[in-house]
Every structure is written in C-alpha cells, then in structure tokens.
Amino acid sequence: MNQNLVIALAQVNPTVGDIDGNLARARAVRAEAAAAGADLVVGGELLVAGYPPEDLVLKPAFIDRVEAAVEAFARETADGGPAFLLGAPWQMRGRLFNAALLLDGGRIAAVTRKYDLPNYGVFDEKRVFAAGPLPEPIPFRDARLGVLICEDMWTAAATAALAERGADLLLVLNGSPFEFDKPDVRLDLARARAAESGRPLAYVNLVGGQDELVFDGDSFVIDASGAVMARLESWDERMAVTRWRARDGVWVCEPAAVAARPVGEEAIFAALVTGLRDYVDKNGFPGIVLGMSGGIDSALSAAVAVDALGADRVRLVAMPSPYTSRASVEDAAETARLLGAKLESVSIEPAMQAFGHMLAGLFAGRPADETEENIQARARAVTLMALSNKFGHMLLTTGNKSEMSVGYATLYGDMCGGYSVLKDVYKTTVFALARWRNRERPAGALGPGGRVIPERVITKPPSAELKPNQTDQDTLPPYDELDAILRGLVEDERSIAEMTAGGFDETTVRRVWRMLHRAEYKRRQAPPGVKITHRAFGRDRRYPLTNRFTDLA
Structure with a gap:
C-alpha cells in the first residue's frame, strides 16, 4: 500500500x-x-x-x-x-x-x-x-x-x-x-x-x-x-x-x-548581522550611532551595522582628543568612505579641559593616571548618548570579548551603549572577520562589496589612544596568546595548573586569571550583545561579584 x-x-x-x-x-x-x-x-x-x-x-x-x-x-x-x-x-x-x-x-x-x-x-x-x-x-x-x-x-x-x-x-x-x-x-x-x-x-x-x-x-x-x-x-x-x-x-x-551551510567567519558574520538587525528593528530604533576611533573594533562594528541596516541608518562619529593620531583620524574617515556612511566629528578636548578645571583642586598634588584616561572615554560616551537621546538612534558599543574578559574597558565610557555586536567575539576573531569581510560580501548585505575596512586598520597595533604612544600590548599579553588563555579559562573552565600543563606561561596565566575575575563587576553592567560561543558572558557564565575563591595557590 x-x-x-x-x-x-x-x-x-x-x-x-x-x-x-x-x-x-x-x-x-x-x-x-x-x-x-x-x-x-x-x-x-x-x-x-x-x-x-x-x-x-x-x-x-x-x-x-x-x-x-x-x-x-x-x-x-x-x-x-x-x-x-x-x-x-x-x-x-x-x-x-x-x-x-x-x-x-x-x-x-x-x-x-x-x-x-x-x-x-x-x-x-x-x-x-x-x-x-x-x-x-x-x-x-x-x-x-x-x-x-x-x-x-x-x-x-x-x-x-x-x-x-x-x-x-x-x-x-x-x-x-x-x-x-x-x-x-x-x-x-x-x-x-x-x-x-x-x-x-x-x-x-x-x-x-x-x-x-x-x-x-x-x-x-x-x-x-x-x-x-x-x-x-x-x-x-x-x-x-x-x-x-x-x-x-x-x-x-x-x-x-539541500542548501549549503555557512561555516567559519561567514556564519559568525551572519550571526552578528542578524542579531544587530533584529535588535534594532524589533525594538523600533531608526538606526544606530557609533563612535569611530580609527581602530579595528569600531571599523568592524560599523561594517556589520551597514550590512545589517544600510548606510543611511548608521551614524558614525569621530571624537578626537589631543592623543588621537593623524593615522586614526584618516582611518576612521576612510572606513566611513568605503562603507558609504556619513562621518561626523566632535572634538572632546573642550570636555577634557572642563573636567581638568573642575577637578584641579581635588586632584592637586597627584600625578595624572588612568583617571584622566577614563575621563576621555566617558566624555565620548556622554557625547554619543547625547546624540542618541536627541535623534533616537541606539548607541552601539564596540568592545570585544577579549577586552571585556580582562576589564580592558572603561565603565560608563567605551562600555556605554544599548547593544554590543562584538560582545562574544575575541580579538583574534575580530581580525579574521575583518579580513573575511574585505574578501566577501555576505548574502543579503546592505553594505557595498569589495574592501570595506582599510588595510592599515587591520595591520596597525591596536591602541586606546588615551595617552601618548599607547598600545594595548602595554597592558595586555599579545592577543593570540591572551585569547588562547581566555578560551581555556572561560569556555573550558580550566584551572591555572591545567593551563600551565598545556604549555602556557604560568606568570601570564595567573595575571590573566586575576584580570578576568576582577572584571566581573564591569561585565554585570555591560550592554547585551550577540552570543556566538557556548560560554558567553551573561546568562551563560554567571559568577558572583563578591567572591573570595582563588585558583592562585
């Protein structure tokens, strides 16, 4: 039958x-x-x-x-x-x-x-x-x-x-x-x-x-x-x-x-585009506003945003300070040009001077340190949130998982935003995605084909540019080493002993472990963002803020 x-x-x-x-x-x-x-x-x-x-x-x-x-x-x-x-x-x-x-x-x-x-x-x-x-x-x-x-x-x-x-x-x-x-x-x-x-x-x-x-x-x-x-x-x-x-x-x-299944960078990029597009559209935002530093994180975030929403819904803002290099200014402008998006510029130097005058008496006799660096990041956040409030665009923050893991981010500064498209993306993957996007135009992308991120943005040493001649590696291990350690500590919950037995330098692992656990309070206040791994910060990985357990013995 x-x-x-x-x-x-x-x-x-x-x-x-x-x-x-x-x-x-x-x-x-x-x-x-x-x-x-x-x-x-x-x-x-x-x-x-x-x-x-x-x-x-x-x-x-x-x-x-x-x-x-x-x-x-x-x-x-x-x-x-x-x-x-x-x-x-x-x-x-x-x-x-x-x-x-x-x-x-x-x-x-x-x-x-x-x-x-x-x-x-x-x-x-x-x-x-x-x-x-x-x-x-x-x-x-x-x-x-x-x-x-x-x-x-x-x-x-x-x-x-x-x-x-x-x-x-x-x-x-x-x-x-x-x-x-x-x-x-x-x-x-x-x-x-x-x-x-x-x-x-x-x-x-x-x-x-x-x-x-x-x-x-x-x-x-x-x-x-x-x-x-x-x-x-x-x-x-x-x-x-x-x-x-x-x-x-x-x-x-x-x-x-039987449709072909996207893999590797193609699948991750599609996840980022989908997550951002639906968060913006389902919540009724007219578009996004994003701070353009001239670095790779903001460049990749802008590329994802343009592919997801179209250049006309993406507002890019450069906010130079006295420490911003000419190369960064040029790279931010060139990224915007390649993406077909408008770039506006607002100097934060007047805000830096104002805070300097406001706090001069209280800070008298103390040398400049990360406090003044963080004021710069927070001045940028205030500027971007003002634009968000005035025009209705959601502020897209640009930090990546490597930075958020070790607290290399300013609370109420560059962490400020409504959504974080790179929240679960390690820095080494950021570089890989940027190179992939320069080679490929994703299916359904609203952005242009061809190169969308300048080569210099990908190859120059990453820097927060909050003081002269600063690079990320002044504070952090090289990203390929850092990300490998973080994957072991975060995704796999491996101990320091297991990591060192696997060939990592014990001093570096201990240092990364300390930074990872001390930054939990920052991550609790971070915006939501696209999950692409099995152990994303937030609902996947929930650690107490007050926590005296140590793996450093």
Missing part, C-alpha cells in the same frame, strides 16, 4: 510577545504551503509567543491572549487547507507547558508537551514550565507523527518512547540558538535519534535575533540512515515543501534541495 504526505517546513522569525504578528507570519506561510499542496505545516518551538519568552509566560493575561489567538487560528483550519503543527506556551489543568499543538479540521487536534526541559547555559525552562510526560504518536492522515520539542531530541528517552509506541516519522520543533560549532552537533544528535529509532527525522528551527540569542534556522530532513534529504538556507525566513511516501508502512522523504 502506497501512502503520501506533503509536509512544509516553516523557518520563521518570531518576535517575543508579538502574538498577532507571529500568527500573521504563520498564516502567510500556511497560505503559501496550501498553494503548494501541503498537508501539514511544521513551525518552530514557541512560535506563537516567540522564544525565549522568559518570565513573560508567568503573566496570566499573556497566556490568555495566546490561548485565544491559537484557538482562532485553529478554527481557520476548517477551510480544507493544511494542518499546522506549531509551538506555544499552553496551560493544562493549572500547569504551564512548552507545547506543540496540531491545528487541524478547525480545532486543536492534539497537544504534545515538552518532556525534557533544559536548565543550563541560557536555558532555564524549569523556572517557568512544567515537564510533560513521554510523548505519544499523533495520528495524522495515513501516518503516526512522533513530535519532539527541541531538547527532547538532545536526549534519547522521548524518541525511544515514540518508536516503541509506533511513530512513523519524527518531527522536531526547535528554538536552538546559534553557536559557531553547533550545527554539526545538532545534525549528529538528529542522526543518533534516527539511527536509534529507525525513523526519518525533520528538524525545524527558528531564525532571527532575540536579545542576545540568534537563531540560524538550518532546518533539515534526514532519512533513517542519517543522509540529508533536504536543508533550508540559514539566516533567512524560508518555507520548503517536502514530499513523503510510505511503502508497506515505511516512510521516506523524497530528495529535495
């Missing part, structure tokens, strides 16, 4: 809290799928609410709105068009679940509740959701659907239960945030579940940015042997129709388009 099923995979970019907007996207996808003859549309995890909704789901009024909106959408499926399997927070018998709802025939035909709730890193679902039971297959047309919700695919129990209870194929609704090495992890886990169950698997992920998280899509279908039968393009809202057939009860997906 031959059976057929047409399943549309809907890779959607929701906005947390925008129930009507998210369901409008779902309706548009359903109409497109209906025109293609689909029987079923599969969307991502918590599509109705947006992901992650955090404590928003604890508001009864919000859950009531979700329920009413889903029930209204369910009634629309009485039109003979495709059913829709989508994610929503759902209340049952006084308990709130992360659920997948099958809308079919004008009603909510089935509900699957997430069994395995993640409670690590950026995930704290046990805080707001109850865990569901092991899932049961859902009868649909001629098939029995095995529905998993994100983390349910990461572990084996839910898949085993579905296979034992007769599921024909596995459908996985995901809200899986991007990390630069995560796509292979997802595919390996999907292949493990397919192999264990002997079933094909369709994986549907969200796409887009939500606060610090970015979702890359990368939705796919694999057969029971793990071969990729279809893959949607990453970093873009997409709908793909897949055709399934069964012979003697064994379901297979016919081969479809």
Whole structure:
C-alpha cells in the first residue's frame, strides 16, 4: 500500500510577545504551503509567543491572549487547507507547558508537551514550565507523527518512547540558538535519534535575533540512515515543501534541495548581522550611532551595522582628543568612505579641559593616571548618548570579548551603549572577520562589496589612544596568546595548573586569571550583545561579584 504526505517546513522569525504578528507570519506561510499542496505545516518551538519568552509566560493575561489567538487560528483550519503543527506556551489543568499543538479540521487536534526541559547555559525552562510526560504518536492522515520539542531530541528517552509506541516519522520543533560549532552537533544528535529509532527525522528551527540569542534556522530532513534529504538556507525566513511516501508502512522523504551551510567567519558574520538587525528593528530604533576611533573594533562594528541596516541608518562619529593620531583620524574617515556612511566629528578636548578645571583642586598634588584616561572615554560616551537621546538612534558599543574578559574597558565610557555586536567575539576573531569581510560580501548585505575596512586598520597595533604612544600590548599579553588563555579559562573552565600543563606561561596565566575575575563587576553592567560561543558572558557564565575563591595557590 502506497501512502503520501506533503509536509512544509516553516523557518520563521518570531518576535517575543508579538502574538498577532507571529500568527500573521504563520498564516502567510500556511497560505503559501496550501498553494503548494501541503498537508501539514511544521513551525518552530514557541512560535506563537516567540522564544525565549522568559518570565513573560508567568503573566496570566499573556497566556490568555495566546490561548485565544491559537484557538482562532485553529478554527481557520476548517477551510480544507493544511494542518499546522506549531509551538506555544499552553496551560493544562493549572500547569504551564512548552507545547506543540496540531491545528487541524478547525480545532486543536492534539497537544504534545515538552518532556525534557533544559536548565543550563541560557536555558532555564524549569523556572517557568512544567515537564510533560513521554510523548505519544499523533495520528495524522495515513501516518503516526512522533513530535519532539527541541531538547527532547538532545536526549534519547522521548524518541525511544515514540518508536516503541509506533511513530512513523519524527518531527522536531526547535528554538536552538546559534553557536559557531553547533550545527554539526545538532545534525549528529538528529542522526543518533534516527539511527536509534529507525525513523526519518525533520528538524525545524527558528531564525532571527532575540536579545542576545540568534537563531540560524538550518532546518533539515534526514532519512533513517542519517543522509540529508533536504536543508533550508540559514539566516533567512524560508518555507520548503517536502514530499513523503510510505511503502508497506515505511516512510521516506523524497530528495529535495539541500542548501549549503555557512561555516567559519561567514556564519559568525551572519550571526552578528542578524542579531544587530533584529535588535534594532524589533525594538523600533531608526538606526544606530557609533563612535569611530580609527581602530579595528569600531571599523568592524560599523561594517556589520551597514550590512545589517544600510548606510543611511548608521551614524558614525569621530571624537578626537589631543592623543588621537593623524593615522586614526584618516582611518576612521576612510572606513566611513568605503562603507558609504556619513562621518561626523566632535572634538572632546573642550570636555577634557572642563573636567581638568573642575577637578584641579581635588586632584592637586597627584600625578595624572588612568583617571584622566577614563575621563576621555566617558566624555565620548556622554557625547554619543547625547546624540542618541536627541535623534533616537541606539548607541552601539564596540568592545570585544577579549577586552571585556580582562576589564580592558572603561565603565560608563567605551562600555556605554544599548547593544554590543562584538560582545562574544575575541580579538583574534575580530581580525579574521575583518579580513573575511574585505574578501566577501555576505548574502543579503546592505553594505557595498569589495574592501570595506582599510588595510592599515587591520595591520596597525591596536591602541586606546588615551595617552601618548599607547598600545594595548602595554597592558595586555599579545592577543593570540591572551585569547588562547581566555578560551581555556572561560569556555573550558580550566584551572591555572591545567593551563600551565598545556604549555602556557604560568606568570601570564595567573595575571590573566586575576584580570578576568576582577572584571566581573564591569561585565554585570555591560550592554547585551550577540552570543556566538557556548560560554558567553551573561546568562551563560554567571559568577558572583563578591567572591573570595582563588585558583592562585
């Protein structure tokens, strides 16, 4: 007996809290799928609410709105068009679940509740959701659907239960945030579940940015042997129709388009563009304002901003001081010219002089030190925030993960801003991204092709230029050494002994360890920014501010 099923995979970019907007996207996808003859549309995890909704789901009024909106959408499926399997927070018998709802025939035909709730890193679902039971297959047309919700695919129990209870194929609704090495992890886990169950698997992920998280899509279908039968393009809202057939009860997906997956610098750059674009647009900012120092961090941040928003929404501001070199002034101007963005200039020397006069009596008899350097950084922050307040543009800060790790940043100075696009990007990766962007124009970029960052910006020694002849390496180890140590201490939580056993100089490791732990109070006050690693500062890595533990013995 031959059976057929047409399943549309809907890779959607929701906005947390925008129930009507998210369901409008779902309706548009359903109409497109209906025109293609689909029987079923599969969307991502918590599509109705947006992901992650955090404590928003604890508001009864919000859950009531979700329920009413889903029930209204369910009634629309009485039109003979495709059913829709989508994610929503759902209340049952006084308990709130992360659920997948099958809308079919004008009603909510089935509900699957997430069994395995993640409670690590950026995930704290046990805080707001109850865990569901092991899932049961859902009868649909001629098939029995095995529905998993994100983390349910990461572990084996839910898949085993579905296979034992007769599921024909596995459908996985995901809200899986991007990390630069995560796509292979997802595919390996999907292949493990397919192999264990002997079933094909369709994986549907969200796409887009939500606060610090970015979702890359990368939705796919694999057969029971793990071969990729279809893959949607990453970093873009997409709908793909897949055709399934069964012979003697064994379901297979016919081969479809398999999009290439971005890797390396291409994937990281796409994550930065997506995170910034959606943060700015979803929060209703007209654009961004950014301080241009002539250095590589501000140049790369400007390039990402222009690619994400277009040059007309990016306001670049140079703020020279008496210590700003002529080369930096020229490099800031040349970067703006290459990007096609306007550059304005505001000298901070009058502010420096004013603060000098204000504080002269209190500082009498004391030599100049980092205090005066920090006043310069804070004068720039006040200038940029004034422009942000006056014109409505969000201030984009430009610090990178290397600097934030060791506190090489001025609180209320260069840390000031509404968003930090390089927050989780080490300095060595900043250099790599700048070189990559000069070679490649990303898909969908609104910025120009060709070189966008002057070569001198990439090759000159990095400097804060807060005093004469200053370079970062006056204070920090070389960045290739610093970043390697930080990856061990931050990402891998390795001890000083383990680091030195791995070949690093013990004195340098100890110095970096001290700087890392002393800077925790600064990081607590840093703006949000795009997460690209598995151990980003913030919700991934939460250390106490008052902390007497030491690894220096």
